[in-house]
Amino acid sequence: MPDNPLQPDPYRDSEKELIQINIADMLISLGWQNSKILRKLTSPFFQYPARRFAHQVLDYDRGVHDLGLADGARRLLSTYVNDFTVHGAENLPAHGPVLILSNHPGMVDTVALFAALPRSDLRVLAAERPFLTALPATRPYLFFVPENDGRSEVIRQTAGHLRQGGAVLTFPGGQIDPDPRCMTGAASALDGWSASTGIFVRLEPQVRVLPVIVSGVIAPQSLKHPLTRLRRHPRDRERLAATLQILARVFLPNIWPVHVHVDILPPIAGNELLSDPDPQAITRAAVERIRPAYQRSEFNQP
Numbered sequence: 548m549p550d551n552p553l554q555p556d557p558y559r560d561s562e563k564e565l566i567q568i569n570i571a572d573m574l575i576s577l578g579w580q581n582s583k584i585l586r587k588l589t590s591p592f593f594q595y596p597a598r599r600f601a602h603q604v605l606d607y608d609r610g611v612h613d614l615g616l617a618d619g620a621r622r623l624l625s626t627y628v629n630d631f632t633v634h635g636a637e638n639l640p641a642h643g644p645v646l647i648l649s650n651h652p653g654m655v656d657t658v659a660l661f662a663a664l665p666r667s668d669l670r671v672l673a674a675e676r677p678f679l680t681a682l683p684a685t686r687p688y689l690f691f692v693p694e695n696d697g698r699s700e701v702i703r704q705t706a707g708h709l710r711q712g713g714a715v716l717t718f719p720g721g722q723i724d725p726d727p728r729c730m731t732g733a734a735s736a737l738d739g740w741s742a743s744t745g746i747f748v749r750l751e752p753q754v755r756v757l758p759v760i761v762s763g764v765i766a767p768q769s770l771k772h773p774l775t776r777l778r779r780h781p782r783d784r785e786r787l788a789a790t791l792q793i794l795a796r797v798f799l800p801n802i803w804p805v806h807v808h809v810d811i812l813p814p815i816a817g818n819e820l821l822s823d824p825d826p827q828a829i830t831r832a833a834v835e836r837i838r839p840a841y842q843r844s845e846f847n848q849p
Contacts, residue, residue: 558605558608558609558683561605561608561681561682561683562598562601562602562605564677564681565597565600565601565604565605565678565681566594566597566598566601567597568677568678568681569593569596569597569600569601570590570593570594570597572678572790573593573596573597573790573794574586574589574590574593575786576783576786576787576789576790577589577777577778577787577790578777578778578783595797596793596794596797596798599797600793600797603623603626603627604623604682605682606622606623607619607620607622607623607658608682608683608684608685609684610622610623611682611684611685611688612683612684615667616661616667616669616685616688617661617662617664617665618662619661619684619685620658620659620661620662621662623655623658624655624658624659624662624807626796627654627655627658627793627796627805628655628659628764628805628806628807629801629804629805629806630806630807631659631662631807631809632806632807632808632809633662633663633808633809633811634808634809634810634811635810635811635812635813636663636811638757638811638812638813638814639664639665639666639757639811640714640755640757640814641666642712643712643753643755644709644710644711644712644713644714644751644753644754644755645666645709645714645715645754645755645756645757645814646709646715646717646744646747646748646751646754646755646756646757646817647660647664647714647715647716647717647757647759648717648719648740648744648756648757648758648759648833648837649716649717649718649758649759649760649761650718650720650724650727650733650736650759650760650761651718651720651722651723651724651761652723652724652725652726652727652730652761652762652764652765653723653724653726653764653765653785653786653789654764654765654789654792654793654805655764655805655807656761656764657671657673659761659764659807659809660716660759660761660809663759663809663811664714664716664759664811666714668708668712668713668714669688669713669714669715669716670688670689670690670705670708670713670714670715670716671688671689671690671715671716671717672689672690672692672701672705672715672716672717672718672743673689673690673691673692674691674692674694675691675692675693675694679691690704690705690708690715702743702746702747702750705717705747706747706750706751709747709750709751709754710750710751715747717743717744717747719740719741719743719744719830720736720737720739720740720741721739721741722739723782723785723786724736725785726762726763726764726765727760727762727841728762728763728765728808729763729765729766729767729770730765730770730785733762733841734838734841734842737834737837737838737841738834740830740834741830742826742827742829742830743826743830744756744826744829744830744833745820745825745826745827745828745829745830745833746826748817748820748821748829748833749821749824749826749829751817752817752818752821753817753818754817755814755815755816755817756814756815756816756817756820756833757811757812757814757815758812758815758833758836758837758840759809759810759811759812760808760809760810760812760840760841761807761808761809761810762807762808762810763805763806763807763808764805764807765785765788765789765792765805766792766795766803766804766805768802768803769788769789769791769792769795769803770784770785770788772788772791774787774791775787775788775791792805810840812837812840815833815836820832820833820836
């Protein structure tokens, strides 16, 4: 609600926008976005969950405004997960430049990371998406990465924040990764990490590189649901499973328990990765230091 009741609610337009974004995402996950008939038939069914999810996300954003990113994130986590465990919280440097490298299994992974990394100077590299730009309190914490031109600006922005002693969270894979607790391929996904890690380390050699692994965000039951067979490609099936999980939490909150883990690994000194100044080589050196953690027996369980 606005502080002055005579002023319009600043979230009113955001709510309408988020509802339409949510409906569009649900249709895309089903592969029905190009069918006028299916859109017309199913959109009314998606109105309620899309509106409820929008309300919950905006409640989170109001929490960010009132309490900060970490505490605001915990408000949304309590709605979408049954429990949330952070391992290695002592490995997060309390101050100084830190580049946080995380996998990106989707769903509530970013919110879990916000809650697990309570630094007020945390900034996040994020794709420029309408869903995120509709969150006024969260937006200032994000460094938006444009899809095409303009990436030099976000590199400058990120390097400047690190040089000032700030913390930056990035997802070097650049796409949704397998959830290490219920899918295979989490370790091999590291081979697709971009050279951005090497660029940032070379620009700020005093940075500490902090590997973080998020797991358990996908309920295994959602992956096995018969409706996922509507999609042929594995990534499309995973996206549909995530949508089904959101719908399940709206209508039957306890049907598919979700147990999220965030593993914060020991930091790596940036200058230890600089034996070869090429950004690709720096990134590969970081990946090989991190890979064993993904290969532990407690991860990559099909």
